[in-house]
Amino acid sequence: MPKPTFFNLPKKKRDHLIQAATDEFSRVPLNEASIANIVKNADIPRGSFYQYFEDKEDAFYYLLEQKMESHQDNFSTILKRNQGDLFDSFITTFINMLTEFQVEENLNFFRNAFLNMNYKMESKITNGFNKPKFDKKFESILTEVDIQKLNIKDEQEVIHVLQIIAAVTTHNLMQNFAKKYSFEEAIDNYTFEMSLLKKGLYKEDDDHK
């Protein structure tokens, strides 16, 4: 998290800094980004940067969280609108994200982010799918999910369902940037994989073999 000083900044200066950081992380992935460039673009002295952030990771993850927040907040609403259907809700969210990624201004930031997705980033993005005890957002999602539809025997197991969907979703987003699929191809691939997940990868006929 940024230091308190950052949040005390006048909005204009803060936004300017955010823009400069976004530009740098859009130009190159996190590991190649340099604070030197950010402060040059933001036109602030080097020392100031360290008043606001611990280091460049701090700045990057703050930005990422910001840009993902809306999707997380919406998810609960989308779930409700879809009568607790997890899959429909994920597909809607997937399309929302994809749409946002199309915007020229965001494209490179997210490309750099997703092609260098690691555990920490994934945690920020799927925020809370794995810490039911601490996260309120997660709890509110859990209560919305229509568990009756799911092929599980108790609520404990919902976590596995979420883990699976999250894994396949982030994997799809990653692949999209790597393979440069068109908007339509991306959605087709994702919905197909979601349908496979729903109905199972195995044929059900028990008489086989």
Next chain:
Amino acid sequence: MPKPTFFNLPKKKRDHLIQAATDEFSRVPLNEASIANIVKNADIPRGSFYQYFEDKEDAFYYLLEQKMESHQDNFSTILKRNQGDLFDSFITTFINMLTEFQVEENLNFFRNAFLNMNYKMESKITNGFNKPKFDKKFESILTEVDIQKLNIKDEQEVIHVLQIIAAVTTHNLMQNFAKKYSFEEAIDNYTFEMSLLKKGLYKEDDDHK
């Protein structure tokens, strides 16, 4: 790939360098690792490193590929032994990997690798699951898979099945390092998720709703 010079090195010197690099990548993740440390440990001049590798990424990905090669090579054999059953084969491979990761000597290398897994690394690990046209290993796997068992209508769609399993598998491996599951917990989680994948996340009863 390392430069030809690297492969011309006498085995002893090459192994010593490999060990030094492994040590450094076990100490810290790729982005924090330094060539300065590697050459110090390997006791070779800095310039020599650049005779052998393009940069530290080159060295890292070479090591990673080396350490993953056996699992990839075995997969085809394992598939055959399991009568083309993808899931059983993946579970076997998962356990093999987990076993290898337990070894003190490998533990930190793989921890650093998996917690910083990105697209490029995943490609090295799931090597070829997404480029059927070019990869021989992949072709040989494809012919072994018993497609009859799978819930798909043509061979084209196998790729999606593989993508899904690969996504869930790497996700599980990542989580293991992050959550520090025990060997048994890890296997239980994975086999459960695999069984969910097989039978589907949704209840089949069509009369619902």
Next chain:
DNA sequence: TTGACAAATGACAGTGTGTCACTTATCATG
């Protein structure tokens, strides 16, 4: 013995990081 080619070497320029002593701004209080 020589010459040509490959490999080894380490000094060096360039770039970036995080810190710290110092300066400037803000603001409550006597």
Next chain:
DNA sequence: CATGATAAGTGACACACTGTCATTTGTCAA
């Protein structure tokens, strides 16, 4: 209004690491 305390701003600096390149050393065929 003056003062002092606290917070924020600043940029020079020491340190670390990278990639290169001119030079040296080694190898081997003619």
